[in-house]
Amino acid sequence: MDIEWYEDFLALVDTGKFTAAASMRGSSQSALSRRIQLLENHLGATLIDRAKTPIRLTAAGEALLPNVVELVRLARDCEQSVKVIDRPLTFASLHTLxxxxxxxxISTLNSLESPMFTRIxxxxxxxxxxxxxxMSGRCDFILFYRDARTESYSQQGDFEVLSLGHDELYWVATPELAARCAQPKTPIPLLTYSRSAQLHEMSRLQISRHPEPNRLRHVFEATVSEALKPMxxxxxxxAxxxxxMVAPLIKRGELVRLYPDMESDHLEIILVRWRDNRNPSARALWERLTG
Structure with a gap:
């Protein structure tokens, strides 16, 4: 068994499609599909419900997922620990950020004369x-959007939070699809974040504000914006x-903002540090940012 089989499995979970997962993994679709089958044969269980698009995990796949996440993480940490002498500043971050x-x-904090050694x-x-x-020391900082869940941790007093900026969440589509959406009674295909994604909860408010929610039809979901964007x-x-994520595409005219009169959601970008972190470089950076 190869650890890459599990990485293929995670890519498929993230994207929901064999073609997108193969592209993410730098593989052909047939090769990735074959490795997923080898993993299923090795475990003696069907992990993927291939009858649905986007694909869905079976009960066995859902049960396996948390363990695969940890297994792949430990494998990467093991590789990292023997490849570097100096310890990098590690940021655990959402894909989008x-x-x-x-x-x-980070470029505003770095210089060519004295670059920081960082890891995302x-x-x-x-x-x-x-x-x-x-808290385990596997990362020095969290780069996140502020939400109710992060607030519950911040209130414990074990963490320090620094606001870094803001983003904005709103509806987008191609000009062609936007014109179609303007036609009454036409179903509107909806692309969404999976339930495990932080932006899933944040986008629910926008979806609840849709002027005609009965026209929305779910056709795709993914855990990361990088999978939603090409769709x-x-x-x-x-979506x-x-x-x-979408500003460059809007500037080039490839996407347009839908429902411009609808209120958008402002997302605060935060950096989080555990007070008991023992990495001197992490402490020095925090003092530099807050000093």
């Missing part, structure tokens, strides 16, 4: 997982997405 906020933000980790599946990683851009449906 890792791709669209972190590079620009987007593999956690729940808010609890993020905070457990913080929206190819005209597969409408609530962060401004930082």
């Amino acid at each position: 890792a791709c669209n906020f972190f590079p620009q933000w 980790d987007t593999g956690y599946r729940s808010t609890d997982d993020y905070y457990m990683a913080l 929206v851009a190819s005209g597969q449906g409408v 609530c997405m962060p401004h930082s």
